[in-house]
Amino acid sequence: MDKKQVIIVGAGISGLLACKYCLSKGFNPTVFDLESDIGGVWVKTIKTTRLQAPKHLYLFSDFPWPDSVMDVFPTQQQMLEYIHSYANHFNLMPHIKLQSRVNSISYDGPSSQTWSLWNGTGETFPPIGKWNVSVTDTNTTTTQVYIADFVILCLGRFKDVPNIPEFPVGKGPENFQGKAIHSMEYAAMDNEEAAAFVKEKKVVVVGFGKTGLDIARECASINGPEHPCTIVYRRDHWKLPDWAPWGIPLTYLYFNRFSELLVHKPGEGFVLNLLATLLSPLRWGVSKFVESHIKNKLPLAKFDMVPQHSFSKDARSCLILYMPDPDNFFNAVEEKSIKLKKSQSFSFYEKGISTDEDNTQIEAEIVIFATGFKGVEKLKDVFESSTFGHFISGSPRVPLYRECIHPHIPQVAVIGFSESLSNMYISEMRAKWVATLLEGMFKLPSVCEMEKDIARWDEYMKQSTEEYHYRSSIGALEIWYNDQLCKDMGMNQLRKNGTFANLFEPHGPMDYVKP
Ligand SMILES: Cc1cc2nc3c(=O)[nH]c(=O)nc-3n(C[C@H](O)[C@H](O)[C@H](O)COP(=O)(O)OP(=O)(O)OC[C@H]3O[C@@H](n4cnc5c(N)ncnc54)[C@H](O)[C@@H]3O)c2cc1C
Numbered sequence: 376m377d378k379k380q381v382i383i384v385g386a387g388i389s390g391l392l393a394c395k396y397c398l399s400k401g402f403n404p405t406v407f408d409l410e411s412d413i414g415g416v417w418v419k420t421i422k423t424t425r426l427q428a429p430k431h432l433y434l435f436s437d438f439p440w441p442d443s444v445m446d447v448f449p450t451q452q453q454m455l456e457y458i459h460s461y462a463n464h465f466n467l468m469p470h471i472k473l474q475s476r477v478n479s480i481s482y483d484g485p486s487s488q489t490w491s492l493w494n495g496t497g498e499t500f501p502p503i504g505k506w507n508v509s510v511t512d513t514n515t516t517t518t519q520v521y522i523a524d525f526v527i528l529c530l531g532r533f534k535d536v537p538n539i540p541e542f543p544v545g546k547g548p549e550n551f552q553g554k555a556i557h558s559m560e561y562a563a564m565d566n567e568e569a570a571a572f573v574k575e576k577k578v579v580v581v582g583f584g585k586t587g588l589d590i591a592r593e594c595a596s597i598n599g600p601e602h603p604c605t606i607v608y609r610r611d612h613w614k615l616p617d618w619a620p621w622g623i624p625l626t627y628l629y630f631n632r633f634s635e636l637l638v639h640k641p642g643e644g645f646v647l648n649l650l651a652t653l654l655s656p657l658r659w660g661v662s663k664f665v666e667s668h669i670k671n672k673l674p675l676a677k678f679d680m681v682p683q684h685s686f687s688k689d690a691r692s693c694l695i696l697y698m699p700d701p702d703n704f705f706n707a708v709e710e711k712s713i714k715l716k717k718s719q720s721f722s723f724y725e726k727g728i729s730t731d732e733d734n735t736q737i738e739a740e741i742v743i744f745a746t747g748f749k750g751v752e753k754l755k756d757v758f759e760s761s762t763f764g765h766f767i768s769g770s771p772r773v774p775l776y777r778e779c780i781h782p783h784i785p786q787v788a789v790i791g792f793s794e795s796l797s798n799m800y801i802s803e804m805r806a807k808w809v810a811t812l813l814e815g816m817f818k819l820p821s822v823c824e825m826e827k828d829i830a831r832w833d834e835y836m837k838q839s840t841e842e843y844h845y846r847s848s849i850g851a852l853e854i855w856y857n858d859q860l861c862k863d864m865g866m867n868q869l870r871k872n873g874t875f876a877n878l879f880e881p882h883g884p885m886d887y888v889k890p
C-alpha cells in the first residue's frame with residue numbers, strides 16, 4: 376500500500392504517542408515542535424511541579440516507569456527523563472524536527488461545507504485533497520512548506536497562549552508601577568532566577584488553579600509573612616490531600632464501571648438511564664463521602680475555602696487540585712505568608728490591585744496571572760482558513776467527534792485537547808484510535824451521525840460541568856469514553872476477567888494494552 380504522508384504538530388506526550396502509533400502502522404510521520412526539546416508542558420515548569428495523578432495512572436502502557444523512580448508522584452525532572460527514554464526506546468527522535476514552528480496549515484482540496492460523509496467520501500485518505508504545512512525553522516528563520524495527506528494536531532491546551540483577563544481602559548496593568556506577568560513567564564525562568572524575582576517582593580497571584588496554588592506556595596516559602604503573597608481568586612475548588620478518602624482509593628469511587636453507572640452518560644439507553652436515575656442518591660453520597668474526608672483533613676471552613684459546588688463536579692471538570700503536604704500550605708495561610716482574597720473581578724491602580732466588590736486595595740510589586748491558557752485560540756489560529764478556524768472556535772466547546780475529529784475539517788485529527796483525570800492514558804487511547812483510523816481498519820459514520828454524537832457529549836458536559844463545559848472534560852467518564860474507542864477499533868470493551876472485576880475494579884492504562 377502506498378503510505379501516505381502524515382504530519383504531526385507538537386512533540387508533547389500526545390505528539391509522541393501519535394508518532395509511535397503511526398510508526399506501528401507502517402506510516403513514516405514527521406513531527407514538528409517549536410521548542411528545542413520534546414515533552415511539551417513537562418520541558419520546563421515551576422520548581423515544585425510534580426505529577427498530580429499517581430504514576431500508575433500516568434504512564435505509557437508499553438513502557439513502565441523505571442524502578443529508580445520510587446515516588447508515587449514523580450517530579451518534573453523524572454517525568455521529562457521518562458518521556459525522553461520513551462522517545463529513545465521507540466526510536467522516535469529521527470522523526471522529530473525541533474525548533475520548527477508550524478505557522479499555519481492550509482487545505483488544498485474541495486469545500487467541506489456540504490459533505491454528508493467526512494472527507495466527502497468517508498475515506499480517511501480521499502482521492503484529492505492535501506494540506507500545506509508552513510514551518511519556520513526558528514534557528515535559521517527560514518520557512519518551508521511541507522505537503523501532508525493527513526495532519527494530527529497535538530498542540531496542547533496549557534501552553535504557549537496565555538489567558539489574561541481583559542480590563543476596561545485605564546483599569547488594566549498599564550496603570551501599574553510594578554511588574555505584571557503570566558505564570559508562563561514565571562515558569563520559563565530558571566529556579567534561581569524565579570526565586571530572586573519574587574524575593575522580598577509583595578506578590579499577588581491571580582487565580583487559584585493548580586498553578587496559582589503552587590506559585591503562591593513557592594512565594595511563601597521564599598518570603599514568609601514579612602512579604603506575604605496574596606491569592607486573588609473567583610472560585611474555590613476541592614483540594615485533594617491524598618488519593619484515598621477515608622482509606623478507600625479514589626480510583627474505586629471514580630475510575631470503575633460501577634461509578635459510571637451512577638451518572639447519566641451520552642448515548643446511554645433506557646436501562647442505563649433508569650439505573651443512573653435510581654442510583655442518583657448514591658452518586659450524591661459518594662461526592663459527600665469524599666468531601667467529608669477533605670473537610671476532615673483540611674481546615675477549609677476556617678479559611679472560607681469550602682467550594683460552593685460538589686467534589687464530583689470538580690472531578691468531572693478535571694479541576695480537583697492535588698495538594699500534597701497540606702499543613703505547609705495552611706500554616707502559611709495561618710501565619711499570613713499567604714493571604715486569600717476572593718473577588719469576581721478587580722482592577723489595577725499604580726501600587727497594586729483593587730477588588731471591584733469591596734474596593735479593597737492590595738499593594739503589590741509583582742502580579743502573576745495564573746489564569747490559565749487560551750488553548751482554543753491556539754488551535755483555531757493554526758488553520759489558515761477562517762472557515763476552519765470558525766469550526767474550531769465558533770461554539771463554546773470545540774466540537775470534535777470522539778474528541779478527535781471535526782466532521783467538516785478534512786484529513787485532520789486533534790489529540791490531547793479534551794481533558795481527562797489522567798491525560799497521558801487518554802492521549803494514548805486517542806493516538807491508538809487515530810492510527811487505526813489511518814490504517815483503514817474502520818470508517819467514521821456520516822457527518823450527521825457524528826454531529827449527533829458530538830451534541831450528546833455536549834449536552835452531557837453542560838449538565839455535568841456547567842460553566843466549565845468549554846474545557847471538554849471527560850473526567851470520571853473515561854471508561855465509557857474508552858468503550859466507544861474500543862468499539863470503533865474492534866476491541867472488546869470489557870477489559871478485565873469476570874463480571875466483578877469489570878464492574879468494580881479501577882481501570883487504567885494497562886487495561887487497554889491487549890487488542
Ligand atoms: C505544569 C503542568 C502540569 C501538569 N500536570 C498534569 C498531571 O499531573 N496529570 C495530568 O493528567 N495532566 C497534567 N497536566 C496537563 C498536561 O497538559 C497533559 O498531561 C499533557 O502533558 C499534555 O500533553 P500534550 O502533548 O497534549 O500537550 P503539550 O504538552 O502542551 O504539548 C504540545 C506541544 O505542541 C507544541 N506546539 C504548539 N504549537 C505549535 C506550533 N504552532 N508549532 C510547533 N509546535 C507547536 C508545543 O511546543 C508543545 O511541545 C499538566 C499541565 C501543566 C501545564
Ligand SMILES: NC(=O)c1ccc[n+]([C@@H]2O[C@H](COP(=O)([O-])OP(=O)(O)OC[C@H]3O[C@@H](n4cnc5c(N)ncnc54)[C@H](OP(=O)(O)O)[C@@H]3O)[C@@H](O)[C@H]2O)c1
Nearest residue numbers: 425426427533540582583584585586587609610745746747
Ligand atoms: N502537576 C501539577 O502539579 C500541575 C501544576 C500546574 C498545572 N497543572 C495542570 O495544568 C493545567 C492548567 O492549570 P492552571 O492552574 O495553569 O490553569 P487553570 O486550571 O485553567 O486555572 C486557571 C485559574 O485562573 C482563574 N481564572 C481564569 N480566568 C480568570 C479571570 N478572567 N479572572 C480571574 N481568574 C481567572 C480560574 O478561576 P475559576 O476557577 O473561577 O474559573 C482558575 O482559578 C490544569 O490541568 C492543571 O491541573 C498541573
